[in-house]
Amino acid sequence: MAQKGSQFRAEANPALRTVCAHCGKSIPTEVGHPHPLDAEDRGVWRETWGLVGMENGSPRVFPTCDECYQAGWRPPGFVH
Numbered sequence: 001m002a003q004k005g006s007q008f009r010a011e012a013n014p015a016l017r018t019v020c021a022h023c024g025k026s027i028p029t030e031v032g033h034p035h036p037l038d039a040e041d042r043g044v045w046r047e048t049w050g051l052v053g054m055e056n057g058s059p060r061v062f063p064t065c066d067e068c069y070q071a072g073w074r075p076p077g078f079v080h
């Protein structure tokens with residue numbers, strides 16, 4: 001059974017990598033489950049922080065590298 005839609009995500013993110021929302025560095029997502037908000041709950045995707053901020057009035061997960069996180073960067077609208 002082909003999973004419609006998954007191929008588009010795979011194309012955009014073939015090796016489970018993403019880019020830091022702040023510096024644009026390529027970072028591993030290390031998510032492996034369908035709920036990024038839950039990943040944020042757990043605090044860390046290994047080298048990647050899933051920080052929840054606001055974009056266009058809606059909550060969004062901003063992948064952030066450990067370097068930027070440790071430097072104190074937070075996405076716009078970060079609530080915690």
Ligand SMILES: [Zn+2]
Pocket residue numbers: 020021022023024025064065066067068069
């Ligand atoms: Zn960064």
